Amino acid sequence: MLKKITILILFSLLAGCSQSSNDSNANQPSGSAETAGSSSSGNIFAGENLNYIVTTNAGGGYDAYARLIGRYLVKKLGGDNVVINNIPGGGHIVGTNTLWKSKADGLTIGTVNAGLIYNQLIGVKTLQFDISKFSWIGKAAGEPRSLVISEDCQVQSMEELLASVEVIKLASAGVGSASYLDTKLLAEAFDLNVDIIPGFEGNEGEMSMMRGEVCGQFGTTSSVQPFVDSGYGHFILTVGGEVEGVPNAMEFVSTDKARRIVSLIGALSELGRVTAAPPGTDPEVMERLREAYTATLNDPEFLAEAEKMKLPIDAASGDTVDQLVMAAMNQPQETIDIIADSVRVE
Amino acid sequence: MDLGPIFQALMNVIGSPYNMGMLLLAVPIGMFFGAIPGLGGKLGIVMMIPFVFGMDPIAGAIFLISMHAVVHTGGSVPSILFGVPGTGADAATVVDGLPMTRNGEAGRAMGASLGASGVGGVIGGLFLICILPVLRPVILAFSPAEFFMLAIFGITFIAMLSGNSLVKGLLVGFFGLMLSFVSLDPNTGAERYTFGLLFLWDGMDIITVILAMFAIPEMIALGVEGGSMSLAGKQKGTAGYKGVFTGLLDVFRHWGLTLRTSIMGAFIGMIPGLGGDAATWICYGHAIQSSKNPEKFGKGAVEGVIAPETANNSKEGGSLLPTLFFAVPGSSGMAILLGAFVMLGIQPGPAMALTGMDIVWTLIWALMIANIVAVFFFIAFVPMLGYLSYVRGSLLIPFVLALTFLGAFLGHRSWENLIVLFVLGGFAYFLKKYGWPRPPFVIGIILGPIAEDSYHKAFQLWGYEFLLRPGALIMIALIIGSVGFYIWKSTRPKKEGVVEYVG
The missing domain is CATH 3.40.190.150 (Bordetella uptake gene, domain 1)
Known part of the structure; x- marks a missing residue:
């Protein structure tokens, strides 16, 4: 019996520990809000x-x-x-x-x-x-955006993409996400012959490029930089920033609609x-x-x-x-x- | 392959008192997080991130990986003793672990689980070392089409886990699938069965659902029936060292199964997009399929503990590889680990193969050593823990329920999960009472989202032709073969009810 009680005490201590570690590390500090608000004279963050x-x-x-x-x-x-x-x-x-x-x-x-x-x-x-x-x-x-194309893709430059008769597959995050809308808008601005495959989160799009399923993706330059640095792909277009040796989207703009869209993407990139x-x-x-x-x-x-x-x-x-x-x-x-x-x- | 860097990495771990100290410190912490239902490795890493912040990257990474590696070694304890799994992966151990406890074999079950975890972790690590040279083509061979077929392959295991009634199993399995659709649609962002409730946007919290399906019914039943978790008298029991060693020996007695499920676990863990939880269930299903006596499963077959436990530990090693080399996490725990690595200054991604191989080797060694250390560390406690199965229900229930509520709350830190726990837990009690199998539910809720996401991608990439891709065709053959083999086996004269889940 004594043994049982000892074991149960041990378990309860474990439970107690987990509760306190929860309090100190992973919880929202919501309960402390009143205190913070009321101490107007001192540092409310202290x-x-x-x-x-x-x-x-x-x-x-x-x-x-x-x-x-x-x-x-x-x-x-x-x-x-x-x-x-x-x-x-x-x-x-x-x-x-x-x-x-x-x-x-x-x-x-x-x-x-x-x-x-x-x-x-x-x-x-x-x-x-x-x-x-x-x-x-x-x-x-x-957060400048760039269009990255894998080395295995049938088009290797913006000029080739603009002229492509073959449908080019681009990866993006879920429908409605900024990544999807950026890609969709870019395609709309330049009338690109692309098929956007949504649902690729994080670095999954890069993996899909390595598997040869999609040709590229239009996303933040910094997130895809390691992929480019490793020699798996290269940028062919950039918006809202400068990437050495990569043409800016404005260079390809020929209509008012395209200008407006590229400006909007640029504004969001700047944010x-x-x-x-x-x-x-x-x-x-x-x-x-x-x-x-x-x-x-x-x-x-x-x-x-x-x-x-x-x-x-x-x-x-x-x-x-x-x-x-x-x-x-x-x-x-x-x-x-x-x-x-x-x-x-x- | 140049072996120099590989052994240099080993020296990085065992030759440095600081690094080895970190590893030794991490092991008990990891097992603690595993043993408390609802905490798990994911939350463990989140809680330990402040601790490793600013630490030497290698030492910090060794700490985190060692901790994460042994979470499931500890996770088997509540699964076996109380039928209370901490995570979806641990739930597979309940199916046979709990009946063993009921039969007075808690010690043997824990011995088997401990041995299987240790061996699984080490074999899994060795498998990773062997596969590294061909890692890239192997991982890249799996596209959304193959993910989808693998998920379907896993879903067919519902049949094997259905007990005496396939219809009941399918209904429960589909209920699990149905609940997995509660979330924002991953492709359109539209609300789906969320009833305008924000906490459902991310889907049902898997930990809460698992606790509701297993912990609540077990505790209600124990309260209603009285007595202790073990139905056998103490004198018959094997809770002491004798039982533990019998269990450890069982792992080697079934060496073929141990080896196969270790490798399968590491392999499935390695494929990002399938998720580690699926690995344990697929390995459990494999144990039933490959057994000469499938009717024993669900009634306390030691193979039913060995298979998921080896896979549980080997899958963690597997899921480390895509995390490091592609920055695509192989499991939800690895997703958090990926963030922690970035913070430590380790940048996972394609460049790792070119510049970071020393880190990769170091982490694989740490993973294996942690698994070995965990066995020796734990063996001292196991017989004592085994006695918990003889503790009277009235003393046990409050403790387990308190941990259950804590686990359900901590997952997403939302009180709404407690309501889910109550409602679903009450429902699960009636499933248990009237002999409806509960494991198919876990398969449904774990594999549902994987099947959905990969189907959408595969369909958009190739249309229905994705079913004709070579990989998908192999998977289809595997599914037909596995189902056919199972039907053939279960219709042989020996048939005496199929698998029965006594929980």
Whole structure:
């Protein structure tokens, strides 16, 4: 009997341990919100965890940026730890909805995919947020897009792609995602003879190129750079940034429609990796978050680490992000119609 | 192959007190995360990320991989003793592990599981070393068409896990498939059976569902029936070292099965897109198919513990390879590990084969050594844990239920999962009470999303011609052969009910 009791005590201790480790590491610091809000005189971040929502699974570019920035940001704010909260799903929508609904106490912030501007422009019903009303903290880097083509593809340059009579398969993430819309819009702008295969998340598209199923993909330059560096493919077009030896999409523009579309993709590329707090966050708290964010992105130690992790940094303030979002949201009906047609699944 | 770097990597692990210390520290932590239902390796890595932050990349990676490697060694304990699996992969061990406990063979079951885990981990690691030179063509040979057919192959195992009534098995299996469709449509982003509830957007939390299907019914039944998990008297039991060693020897007695399921586990784990959880179920199905006495399964066959347990540990090694070489995680745990590697400054991806082979070898060695260390570490505790099967239900139930609720909540940290746990758990109790098999449900919910996603991709890439691809044709032949063989075997004169799940 004594043995049984000892064993049960052991088990209960194990349970207790797991509970406490949960409290300190993986939980949303929601319960502490009242305390944070009420201590207006002191530092509201002191003794608190910063909850950083990332709208993708762990391992992607958004995740890497958030983990690196979050670690420095929480120190500069005087908080305890940063808790990275990966909420993937629905092409960033689930996580962004969560950020929108989170308590606006400054203790919860999150990455926002600029591509969601597309979804809002065409009034996607699953969006529970208004992207123009987020409290923008800042931008870590622009996210230029490039069209990468595998070495085995039958077309090897933009000129060949434009002239291709054969249908070229391009991989993208799920229908409605920014990756899908970018690709669809690019095809629309240049009247490309392509078939877009959706559903390839993360680096799955690269793997599909290696298998020879798809020819290429149009996505963020940085995420596909290691694939190109390893000699499996090369860029044939870039938008919203410069890649040495690769032509910019504007060089191929010949119609107004194409110009408008390329400009829109360029605007979203410029927005890139942005971070926001829920709407209605106290201006004083926002001020602190923006200052700490800017200080983080100018910290030499941070920059060295970012370079080591191959994460380009090209910072901009929350105000700039706000203006960029407003400008991108201001599109003529004609452009909106083009986007709406793009997501209409046959 | 130049063997120098391979052994240099081994020295990196065992020759450095710091690295070896990290490994020794990681093993008990990993087993702890595995042994508590609902925690698992994925959450383990998430919780340990702050600990390894800023650490030397190699030491940090050794810590994380060692911890993740032995999660399932610990995970077998609640599955065998209480019928409470911590993850979808551990659930396969319940099917025969729990009946063994019921028969008073908890010690033997845990010995077998421990031996199988250790051997699986090591053979899995050796298999990886052998396959590395041809890794790229092998992994790239599997396209969405093959993923789809493999998922269908797994789904056919519902028949084998259906017990006496195929109809009941199919109904439960399809219920699992149906629940797997609750989510945002992966291709269109549209809401599907989510009833406007945000927490369902990511689909049903697999941990919650597994706990509801197994933990809740077992505990209700124990409460209703009274007594302890073991129905056999203590004097008959083999909870002590004797039982454990019998179980360890069983692993070598069935060496053919051990070897096959270790390699199968590593291989299936290696194919990204199929997911590691499928590996254990496919290996369990293989154990039934290849057995001379398939009717023993579900009633406490030790092979039914050996097969999923070898696969459980070898698949982790397998899923490490696509994670490192393609930056495409082979399992949900590896997806988190991928993020952790990036943070440590290790950049998985195609460049790894050119510049990072020393890291790859080091991690494979760490994986194997951790599996061996886990066996010796655990062997000291196993007999003591075996006695838990004789603890009275009234003392046991509160502890197990508390852990179950914790596990369900922690997965997505949403209280709504507790409601799912209650509702589905109540439903599962009636399934158990009226003799409906529950394992087909797990197959449905695990393989449903894989089948759906790969079907969409395969169809869009090739139309229905994807069924005529050489790989797909081989899989179709495999499915027909496996189903045909099973029907032939079960209709032979010896037939005496097929597989019965007594849970």
